[in-house]
Amino acid sequence: MIMQGKRGLVMGVANKFSIAYGIASSLRAQGADLVFTAQSDRFKDKIADIAAEFGEHEVVLCDVSKDDEVPSAFEKIAKDVGTLDFIVHSIAFSDKNELVGKYCNTSRANFLNAMNISCYSFTEVCRHAPNIMPNGGGIVTMTYYGAEKVVPNYNVMALAKSALETSVRYLASDLGEFGIRVNAISAGPIKTLAASGVGEFSKILDFERRRSPLGRNVTQQDIGDTCSFLVSDLSSGITGEIVHVDCGCSTVGVKF
Numbered sequence: 001m002i003m004q005g006k007r008g009l010v011m012g013v014a015n016k017f018s019i020a021y022g023i024a025s026s027l028r029a030q031g032a033d034l035v036f037t038a039q040s041d042r043f044k045d046k047i048a049d050i051a052a053e054f055g056e057h058e059v060v061l062c063d064v065s066k067d068d069e070v071p072s073a074f075e076k077i078a079k080d081v082g083t084l085d086f087i088v089h090s091i092a093f094s095d096k097n098e099l100v101g102k103y104c105n106t107s108r109a110n111f112l113n114a115m116n117i118s119c120y121s122f123t124e125v126c127r128h129a130p131n132i133m134p135n136g137g138g139i140v141t142m143t144y145y146g147a148e149k150v151v152p153n154y155n156v157m158a159l160a161k162s163a164l165e166t167s168v169r170y171l172a173s174d175l176g177e178f179g180i181r182v183n184a185i186s187a188g189p190i191k192t193l194a195a196s197g198v199g200e201f202s203k204i205l206d207f208e209r210r211r212s213p214l215g216r217n218v219t220q221q222d223i224g225d226t227c228s229f230l231v232s233d234l235s236s237g238i239t240g241e242i243v244h245v246d247c248g249c250s251t252v253g254v255k256f
């Protein structure tokens with residue numbers, strides 16, 4: 001129970017297949033108390049059901065693409081439940097039509113929207129975090145290998161994730177003085193609703209499974225447990241880091 005007595009916010013649960021759902025499950029199993037955000041009223045009931053299943057009730061509206069919704073969500077949380085010890089950011093967006101074919105066809109509108117929601121929102125979360133985390137703690141976001149090396153079709157998301165990974169280092173530097181650590185998990189491909197419908201996603205899952213030292217794909221639990229470690233006191237000396245939770249894929253050069 002490494003999270004006993006800790007309270008934190010999980011942003012990005014959409015359904016039971018969400019990476020954020022796996023993270024919430026692990027955090028709860030480790031004893032954490034949780035608060036959730038919902039993007040809009042459309043998702044609120046669904047997320048409230050999921051929160052209730054974890055024995056929680058607080059769900060706060062927060063559309064990260066809108067000005068001021070992050071600080072106002074934090075104010076509401078501070079008022080309703082108090083301060084936080086950790087924040088998990090598991091939010092990304094791109095028009096799916098642009099996650100297929102050539103990167104060079106990316107539209108300006110989707111480029112900016114993907115960067116805004118997938119990258120800038122994390123900067124905004126971190127800027128306001130010291131207000132609601134007066135005792136320090138951990139913040140974690142999610143990234144993917146396509147930020148480092150070319151993965152066909154990942155396209156504009158790769159640029160957003162590269163910028164996100166660089167922002168993790170700068171934000172870790174900014175928030176160190178508040179005792180807040182900032183890290184990212186680079187997750188291997190995992191079947192979620194966001195990923196399904198992405199061109200040839202099952203081919204990517206297959207390829208990764210065959211290439212991985214562990215001979216399998218990652219699970220939501222693999223990612224959740226690493227996230228619990230990264231927001232717990234067990235990782236007290238780790239900040240600005242990108243931790244690969246990919247069954248070893250990113251360490252393999254050639255495989256026969």
Ligand code: 1JT
Binds near residue numbers: 157
């Ligand atoms: C988004 C989507 C962000 C899918 C994502 C993502 N980060 C990882 N994935 C899974 C994925 C997607 C592609 C891929 C490999 C993994 C869906 C839209 C919202 C943002 O290509 C090789 C395309």
